[in-house]
Amino acid sequence: xxxANGTRDAAARDAxxxxxxxxxxxxAGFVGANLADRLLSAxxxxxxxxxxxxxxxxxxxxxxxSRHGDLLDVMVEDVRDARAVGVAVAGVGQVFHFAAQxxxxxxxxxxxxxxxxxxxxxxxxxxxxxACRTPPGVVFTSTNKVYGALDDVPLVRDxxxxxxxxxxxxxxxxxxxxxxxxxxxxxxxxxxxxQYVLDYARSYGVPAVVFRMSCIYGPHQFGTEDQGWxxxxxxxxxxxxxxxxxxxGMQQRDILFVEDLVDAFLLAERDVRRLAGYAxxxxxxxxxxxxxxxxxxxxxxxxxxxxDTTFEAWRTGDQRYYVSDTRRFHGxxxxxxxxxxxxxxxxxxxxxxxxxxxxxxxxxxxxESAAPLAAAGGPARPFDAGxxxx
Ligand SMILES: NC(=O)c1ccc[n+]([C@@H]2O[C@H](COP(=O)([O-])OP(=O)(O)OC[C@H]3O[C@@H](n4cnc5c(N)ncnc54)[C@H](O)[C@@H]3O)[C@@H](O)[C@H]2O)c1
Numbered sequence: 001x002x003x004a005n006g007t008r009d010a011a012a013r014d015a016x017x018x019x020x021x022x023x024x025x026x027x028a029g030f031v032g033a034n035l036a037d038r039l040l041s042a043x044x045x046x047x048x049x050x051x052x053x054x055x056x057x058x059x060x061x062x063x064x065x066s067r068h069g070d071l072l073d074v075m076v077e078d079v080r081d082a083r084a085v086g087v088a089v090a091g092v093g094q095v096f097h098f099a100a101q102x103x104x105x106x107x108x109x110x111x112x113x114x115x116x117x118x119x120x121x122x123x124x125x126x127x128x129x130x131a132c133r134t135p136p137g138v139v140f141t142s143t144n145k146v147y148g149a150l151d152d153v154p155l156v157r158d159x160x161x162x163x164x165x166x167x168x169x170x171x172x173x174x175x176x177x178x179x180x181x182x183x184x185x186x187x188x189x190x191x192x193x194x195q196y197v198l199d200y201a202r203s204y205g206v207p208a209v210v211f212r213m214s215c216i217y218g219p220h221q222f223g224t225e226d227q228g229w230x231x232x233x234x235x236x237x238x239x240x241x242x243x244x245x246x247x248x249g250m251q252q253r254d255i256l257f258v259e260d261l262v263d264a265f266l267l268a269e270r271d272v273r274r275l276a277g278y279a280x281x282x283x284x285x286x287x288x289x290x291x292x293x294x295x296x297x298x299x300x301x302x303x304x305x306x307x308d309t310t311f312e313a314w315r316t317g318d319q320r321y322y323v324s325d326t327r328r329f330h331g332x333x334x335x336x337x338x339x340x341x342x343x344x345x346x347x348x349x350x351x352x353x354x355x356x357x358x359x360x361x362x363x364x365x366x367x368e369s370a371a372p373l374a375a376a377g378g379p380a381r382p383f384d385a386g387x388x389x390x
Contacts, residue, residue, distance in 0.1 A: 020093030020136075021045035022269075025079055025125060028052055030221040030228065031141065032098045033060035034258045035265055040068040049088045050099060051078040056222035063220070079121030082128070089128035094269050095138045097125045097197075100190070103226035104145070104317050107186035118189035119196070126200045126208070137272030138208035139265060142194035142279065144322050146212060147174060148181030155321055161252040161291035162320045173254065173286055173323035176212070176279055184317035194279065201277035209268050209275045214283025214324045217344065218258030219351035230255055230295065231348060233307065237299045238352050242308040246315045249293040254284040254323040257344035260337040267333040275332060283324030288341050298342065302349055303360075 022039055024032045027048030036046045046068075052058055064072050077084035079099045089095060100118050101107060107114035122140065129135045154165040164170045182191040200206040215230060217223075223231025225244065236243045264282055268275060290298070300306025329335055339347075353360055 020091060021047050021073065022094045022096065023047045023049065023088055023092040023136075024096045024098060025049045025085075025088070025121075026097075026099030028057040028061045028074075029054055029098060029102075030057075030060070030218070030231075031216060031258065031261065032096070033057070033064060033220045034218060035096060035262050036064055036072065037067065038262045038266070040064065040071050043071070045071055045073070047073045047075065047088060047092060049075045049077050049079070049085070052076060054102075054222065060220050079124055080116050082124040085121075085124040086128045086131065089125065089132065089136070092136050094136050094272070095125060095129060096265060096269075097122060097138060097140045100141070101186070103224075104184045104186040105226045105315070107184055107189065108316060111185035111189075114185045115189045118186070119192045122193035122196055126196060126206065129206055129208075130200065130204050135204075135206050137269060137276075138197065138200075138206060139268050139272070140193065140197040140208065140210050142197075142210050142212045143187070143190050144174070144212055144214050144281070144283070144319070144324065145184065145187040145317060146180050146182060146191040146194055147178050147322070148183045148187070148319075149317060150174070150319050150321060153321060157250065160293045160297075161250050161289075163252065164321060171286060172327065173283075173289075173325035174281065175325040176281055176328055187317060198277055198279060205276075207272045207276040209272055209277075210279040211264070211268070211282045212279055212324075213256070213261070214281075214322060215253045215255045216258055216261050217255055218348055221258070221348070229292070230345065231352070233292075233295055233299055234345070234349050234352055237303045237305065237307045238349075238356065238358065240305070242310060243296065244310050244312055245292055246312050247318055247320070249296075249309065249311070250291050251318065251320050252289050252291045252323065254286065254289045255341060255344070256282065256284040256288065256337055257339035257347070260284075260339055263338075264329065264333075264335050267335050271333060278328075278332075280329040280332070281324040281326055282329060283326060284337050284341070285326045286323055288337055289323045290341055295345070298345055299349070302346060 026032045027036050028050035039046050101114045155162040156165045182188040194210050197208045197210050201208045217230035221228050221231040233243055296306055
């Protein structure tokens, strides 16, 4: 087959895929609802498969339904049910597989439940995709927890945060070449799923991509102490209640506003056949890194009151430092996070107030207009450079 024909075939296949509905497992959740809203707003049909096990997420479905009506199809089903997953996958043009048991803490109390949802549920999705005559693209949301506690990374204190002692790591963050080191049952179940997704691309030619995501935040997030800490801290502030910090509060994370993540999903969907078989670290990167104590300061400036804090011991698998090196995905697609931390946190804060019918308590922090960030930590590596680590 000539290259021109191959290109035409791929274009025809992609156009056909765009006409088919998009399946989002876990689509009632925070990330899924934000992606669904973007797709539905563009006139695309979306099927959400979700068992509504996360408290509050039915509100996201009601919000989507009120905005998009019948363009949205909802299946209240469980990813552990292979038959239901097979029905959901048949006929869709793209799968975003987000349904998961999402908390390390819960995985420690019930590792079997965690395994069946995260590992077996993912296998169900992959098998359903493999059974299709033309397998749809798959984007799977893995986690930075697959890199373990990163205890071997020497850190130094920089004000109220821990940073790597090595300048290069400090400027760039953790790349995909970092060795895998699954910690906690959640790390193991998501890590196993991550590896299955990559292997289905390798062994069966399924066009599947893995996002190893850092902390995502934004509207429609029902953050708790166990997962979604940015939203959790803001909710505590809004409710006037104290926050418990596990560790010293100086742990550093790169946080990514959900709209930036949705941009990355759409690029991954567009290029899924070219990117198939690769994992990408996705987060705010070094320019959007913040410690827990620093976030509390920001919230204090925004809300007028900084939440009171109590300290508890570190929890299993807690990383003192994690910042994503996103240069591989940038090199592959040109993607960069656009929403700075102060802007994104304020958007989430305002959404939380509005969803509770509350007015803002103080003049909010001055917010600069969102501008594309320069490539964090130096120029992007070309996609084909350093592809040894999947
Ligand atoms: N939010 C983050 O910071 C973050 C970071 C890294 C990875 N992730 C991953 O991204 C994905 C989405 O996360 P989120 O923040 O939107 O979480 P979320 O809890 O808001 O959404 C997950 C959704 O999956 C559903 N679900 C859970 N078990 C299910 C099952 N057995 N069958 C069907 N549906 C089920 C829940 O009801 C929920 O609506 C997850 O896979 C998560 O592990 C999220």
